[in-house]
Amino acid sequence: MPFRQTAVDDVTVHRFYVESVCAIGEETYLPSDEAAHCVQVMRMRQGDTVELFDGERACKAMLTRVSHGLAAAVVVSDAPLREPRAEVTLYQGIMKGGKFEHVVQQCSEIGVYAIQPLNCTRSIPVQKNDAMEHSIARYRRIAREAAKLCGRAKIPEIHAYMDINDYALAARLQAHTRLIAPWELAEAGSIRDALSAVLSSDAPLSIGLVIGPEGGLTAEEISRLQDCGAHIVTLGKRILRAETAGVAALASILALSGDME
Secondary structure, X not given: OOXXXXXXXXXXXXXXXXXXXXXXXXXXXXXXXXXXXXXXXXXXXXXXXXXXXXXXXXXXXXXXXXXXXXXXXXXXXXXXXXXXXXXXXXXXXXXXXXXXXXXXXXXXXXXXXEEEEEEOOOXXXXXXXXXXXXXXXXXXXXXXXXXXXXXXXXXXXXOOOEEOOOHHHHHHHHOOOEEEEEOOOOOOOOHHHHHOOOOOOOOOEEEEEEEOOOOOOOHHHHHHXXXXXXXXXXXXXOXXXXXXXXXXXXXXXXXXXXXXX
C-alpha cells in the first residue's frame, strides 16, 4: 500500500485513516488495515508521531499502543485541512476499462470536492445492481487512498451512478455557483471567462464541471446543460481524451481560484 510522508511543523509524519478524529487528548484506534500497515509495513513504534484524518478533519497524534495488528494514538493537535476554496464537483461521463479509476485518483489528489459518474448517450453501458455497487465502492477506496497520499483531510464523495437526463440531476447542476462544460466543438469561451465574475469574491465557490465520455457530449446534451445555466467552454486547440479533460479542467479551475499558488 502506498503512503506519503507529510511535513507538519517540520516533522515528517505518516498519515492514516480513522473512522473519526477524536478531541485533543483523547485516544483513537486505527482500523485493522491501517493498523497492519502502521505496524507491519511501516514498523512504527510507541511514541512516534502520525497524522490522522477521517474524511472531514485531520490531526496530529502520538502512537500510544502498538502491537501485532493493533495501533492506537492520542490526539495532540489539529492539522491543516489543505482544502481548496473552490468546491468542484466533477460530473464525469462513464468510460471503459480503468479510465474512470484514473480520473478518481488524479482528481482526488488535485482537490476535487465530489465526483458524479454520469451515464451519457455515448457512455459504455453500465452493468447493473451488484456490479455497479462494487465499482462505486472501488472508486471510494481509490478516493480515500488518494486523499491519504496528498495530505487532504476531506475524502471526495463518489456518488452513485446517474443518467444525464435525470430530472434530479438538473436541479443539482443549477445549484452551483458556476456550471462549466468543456466541449470539443466549442469555438469560444474559456474557463477563465466563465469564472471571471465570481473569482473576486471571498465567498466559497461551488463549481460544477461536466466532462463527457469517450466520443464526447452530444449536441442535445450540451443544449440541456445550457438550459441549466452551463458555460460551454473550450480547453484550447488540442482535443483531450475523456480521462484527461477532467483533470486538466479541474487543475485550471483551482489555479484560477488561487489554490495552486
